[in-house]
């Protein structure tokens with residue numbers, strides 16, 4: 237089967253979060269299963285672009301509103317990622333350093349989607365499935381089915397994978413002329429509450445829809461940032477498939493970012509050695525449990541609660557723990573987290589920004605990983621933590637509920653709580669500190685979690701089954 241993944245992110249080419257990890261791994265594992273999976277994404281000005289060789293495979297042009305845009309498709313020459321990687325270059329629009337966050341993101345990603353469809357319409361054959369990911373690519377099923385010039389693609393099957401339904405790509409109706417001439421009787425396939433809503437359009441037009449965990453799909457029927465009724469209505473074509481992790485990238489035994497690689501047999505000393513390096517670097521005390529947070533500093537991740545949680549925990553639990561935070565996002569939260577460094581010097585530290593290497597070192601060196609998320613479609617951090625023998629402290633929501641079981645339950649291994657409030661999070665941290673004192677129990681848990689299999693092999697096959705259906 238030939239599958240084309242269309243995405244705004246793909247690790248290690250360009251990544252902002254879990255979407256990048258998934259699109260960087262799933263196609264590789266689909267290829268290992270004997271299929272042909274390819275990825276096409278925008279050509280940003282990233283390190284990867286300059287460090288690898290590419291060849292031009294196609295040049296084309298299309299109209300968008302009053303503009304005529306030329307595009308070029310380039311392909312990575314040596315296929316180092318385990319799949320064919322294609323980048324779409326649109327001069328001035330896509331070739332920028334950041335993935336998102338520009339005032340013209342709507343124009344950028346609409347142009348990207350039209351370019352991809354235009355390119356595929358010129359192929360001599362059709363792929364069996366086009367798997368689009370999140371709202372940045374969710375107009376593609378509509379464009380293929382209802383834009384007159386691409387009608388030759390209308391029978392190609394499309395799947396929309398939803399990594400995060402909070403962001404939907406809303407566009408004002410006055411931008412409807414961005415799309416190539418389309419069948420106006422089909423306006424309802426673009427509309428949601430008087431806006432063009434790309435995510436809603438993808439849900440309506442794709443043959444199948446999947447979320448990145450079964451738990452998240454259930455929650456979307458009740459809370460989907462305005463799309464609850466749509467998920468309810470389309471539930472027959474929606475499925476939840478739990479993300480896997482790329483065991484080749486996330487492996488404490490071979491991780492090139494770590495000073496001390498380790499395995500189930502020698503994790504005790506090596507994990508402690510990695511912790512010492514982190515603690516020395518960030519002025520923390522290695523004899524205390526180290527609790528880390530890695531992620532986007534946004535409301536979904538309950539990052540706004542972190543300053544109060546850190547302050548209250550250190551104050552009321554008499555500094556029996558250390559905190560280290562890595563992330564970026566809301567400026568107000570970033571500011572508060574940086575300010576806390578002076579107040580709790582020696583107990584707390586943070587690194588504001590994105591740092592892939594440090595994130596690996598933190599998964600390896602930490603004792604606990606905190607994820608108090610309000611919304612978590614799957615969450616990969618907790619799965620990486622498990623693989624690195626770091627105990628997750630999570631709120632029971634979405635994919636966190638599907639992957640972490642409280643150590644108080646039979647077969648449990650994590651720390652779970654229900655409400656994203658300062659009190660409940662502090663209570664969970666208190667339980668973590670008490671658990672930390674019971675060395676034998678902690679070691680038993682670490683050994684158990686490092687063995688849990690969350691590799692992509694299983695989930696990659698479930699995607700294939702979904703395509704086949």
Ligand code: ADP
Pocket residue numbers: 252253254255257400530531532562563564589590591592595614615616617618
């Ligand atoms: P989301 O996609 O909602 O941000 P996920 O848990 O699915 O959350 O995936 C987050 C991914 O992004 C993980 O690989 C995590 O390690 C990484 N990540 C998030 N923030 C940072 C950061 N500031 N520095 C390095 N890696 C980060």
